[in-house]
Amino acid sequence: MDLRLSYGRHCVLDGCDLSVSRREVVGLAGENGSGKSTLVKCLLGFLRPSAGRVHCDARVGYCPQENYLHRSYTVAEHLDLVGSLRRGGQPIDAGFVGQCVATLKLERYLGYPIRKLSGGTYQKVKLLTAIAHRPPLLVLDEPTDGFDWTMYLVFWDLMAELVRSGTGVLMISHLLHDRDRFDRIYELREGRLHA
Amino acid sequence: MPESAHRRTGWLVLRLSALELWRNPLGLVLLAVIPAVFIGTIWWTASQDAVPLKIFFGNETLRLLLTQRQVGLVFVSAAVSGFLAAYYTLILFHNDFGYFRFCAFMGLSPPLFTAARFTAFLGVTAVLAAVTTLGLGRVTALEHPLTVFAGFLLIIVIYGAYGGIVGILSRSFMPALLWIVLLAQLDAGWLQNPVYYSAAQDSRVIHWLPAFYPCQVVFSAAFTSRDNGAALGGALVWAVATVAVLIAAVQWRMRGPLNAGGRLDWG
Numbered sequence: 001m002d003l004r005l006s007y008g009r010h011c012v013l014d015g016c017d018l019s020v021s022r023r024e025v026v027g028l029a030g031e032n033g034s035g036k037s038t039l040v041k042c043l044l045g046f047l048r049p050s051a052g053r054v055h056c057d058a059r060v061g062y063c064p065q066e067n068y069l070h071r072s073y074t075v076a077e078h079l080d081l082v083g084s085l086r087r088g089g090q091p092i093d094a095g096f097v098g099q100c101v102a103t104l105k106l107e108r109y110l111g112y113p114i115r116k117l118s119g120g121t122y123q124k125v126k127l128l129t130a131i132a133h134r135p136p137l138l139v140l141d142e143p144t145d146g147f148d149w150t151m152y153l154v155f156w157d158l159m160a161e162l163v164r165s166g167t168g169v170l171m172i173s174h175l176l177h178d179r180d181r182f183d184r185i186y187e188l189r190e191g192r193l194h195a
Numbered sequence: 196m197p198e199s200a201h202r203r204t205g206w207l208v209l210r211l212s213a214l215e216l217w218r219n220p221l222g223l224v225l226l227a228v229i230p231a232v233f234i235g236t237i238w239w240t241a242s243q244d245a246v247p248l249k250i251f252f253g254n255e256t257l258r259l260l261l262t263q264r265q266v267g268l269v270f271v272s273a274a275v276s277g278f279l280a281a282y283y284t285l286i287l288f289h290n291d292f293g294y295f296r297f298c299a300f301m302g303l304s305p306p307l308f309t310a311a312r313f314t315a316f317l318g319v320t321a322v323l324a325a326v327t328t329l330g331l332g333r334v335t336a337l338e339h340p341l342t343v344f345a346g347f348l349l350i351i352v353i354y355g356a357y358g359g360i361v362g363i364l365s366r367s368f369m370p371a372l373l374w375i376v377l378l379a380q381l382d383a384g385w386l387q388n389p390v391y392y393s394a395a396q397d398s399r400v401i402h403w404l405p406a407f408y409p410c411q412v413v414f415s416a417a418f419t420s421r422d423n424g425a426a427l428g429g430a431l432v433w434a435v436a437t438v439a440v441l442i443a444a445v446q447w448r449m450r451g452p453l454n455a456g457g458r459l460d461w462g
Contacts, residue, residue: 044300062300070211070294072218077211084204085302091200133301 003042003052005035012038013049014191018170022136025159025169025181030188036172037065037141039188043170044139058168061135063126063143065172071115075106075125078114082129097132103154104128119146127155131162138162140171156181204303205311212287212315222286226319230275230327237267238334249393250418251402251411253425259418263390265335269343269417270388272327273350273410277383280320280351281358281375287312288441289362289371292448299449309445313359313438320351331417342416349409349430354379356437357405363444382406389414405433 005013012035020026030036041047043054044062069078079101083092101107104124109117117125123146130138144152159169159181171182179185186193216222241264248259248266295308324347328340337343358375365371383406386392392401401407408429415423 046296046300062297064297066293068293068297070215070291072215072291073211077214081204081207081211081298082301084200084207085298086200129301 001053001055003039003049003054005038005042005047005049011191013042013052015052016188016191016193018043018186018193020137020168020170022166022168023163024183025163025171027179027182027185028170028172028188029174029185034188035191036188040064040139040141040170040172056137058136059133061130061133061138063130063138063140065141065145067122069114069122069125069129072113074111074113075117076110078125079110079128079132082132085133092132093134096134097128100128100131100158103158104151120148120151123147124151131158134162134165134167136167138167138169138171140169142172142174144173201304201307205307208303208308208311209315212312213318215287216283216315216319219286222283225282226279226323229279230272230323230330233271233275234268234330234334237264237271241267246390247393248389248414248418250389250415250423251407251426252415252421252423257415257419257421261418265418266389268331268335269413270390270410272331273347273387273406273413274379274383276320276324276327276347277350277354277406278375278379279323280316280355281361281379282372283320284313284316284355284358285362285368285371285375287316287362288359288445289365289368292363296449305446305449306442308449309359309442313355313441316355316359317348317352320355321348324348324351335417337417338420339416343413345427346409346413346416346430349412349434350383350406352434353405353409353430353437354383356434356441359441360437360444363441363448378405383410405437408433 001017003013003016004011016039018039028036028039038047042049043056044060073081079097083094083097101110104127106121106124106128109121114122114125123143127140127143130140144155147155163169184195186195243262243264245260246263246266248261250257250259295303299305299308324344327347328337328344331337331343332340357378361371361374365374382404386401386404387406387410392398395401408426411426412423412430415421415426
């Protein structure tokens, strides 16, 4: 609430109010460089806001825009490590992850080093990492970058299934032609959110 | 997080860290080639003329007369161990740090991450220290090879922690590498040279540098039959202090997302 962030004299966030509830898909749009990713990083604690208040009462799954995966690990090694972690005490649901691996057509890439993955496949691994622990809140930063049309549709089917099971989704997206898929859309302009 | 889950995560980070080093061909080549090149060069160029040396034993200083080749071989092995250790931990704690910061967001404990990464590093570099000690033992007489090995390990821990600290705190690789070269070159590679140290006009500054005590452990174990408790104690203090700073640096760099581990409420 009333989130503010400045870099020196440059004001990036000028009092942003945003909420996401369970079972809804909220879009966050805005021009390149408008501060969408910065806002999300403040919400998740990766950046500390200059002022304002963030309250999150749920485990969060996050798919950042950056290519952060470890280049020398294979997909299976990465999933093994992520699977061993307990987000807020919650163990991974191996059956669900196996199902997602099949849905996202990742089986044949499990033994691949991450540095050799194509852009779309890399994006699938990031998405799978975000949803692996079935978090009640998902924050996805341009999650469909690099997806082909078929995978784009698979992605939305997967989101629909997660939302039906109670997940809330906050998604940064430029694809406003897909606005029917969102329950609400915020637009970030000059540091302020407009519903 | 249950104890068994901690153990599994710790083991995975340890195994993956060892695999990272194994998958870094340049690092492996450096690990084998650099000690061989340096030791070979000393063997080829150093004379058998005697040089006077001073070795630190706390309140007492022991004076010795040794050949330039003996001194050079042991000193260069210590200096190379320090540089390689710092280079390796720089890779382990700098490259892909964003990935582990994200893993912290996913629930990875920073102390567990540090312990597993540092243990993997120690495993690899202990082999380096053992091979260096064995190699040295083949070309020059060592009074206490096991203590020489312990001295190399202490240099590796201290400079390894230094490399990790620089790697964690630097945003880009090249400045980090330059910081490592700067201190490793100045300290382990130059001022701790026993010939230089023995003739130094003022050796107090040299005493305060991180490689001083472990180098004195190595020199006294290599060239004398006496125990050097003062140097060993000083080296242990440096090792504990640098590892503690490394743990604190990791905790500090991973601090933000930790708050988002389940519930986040700030403002």
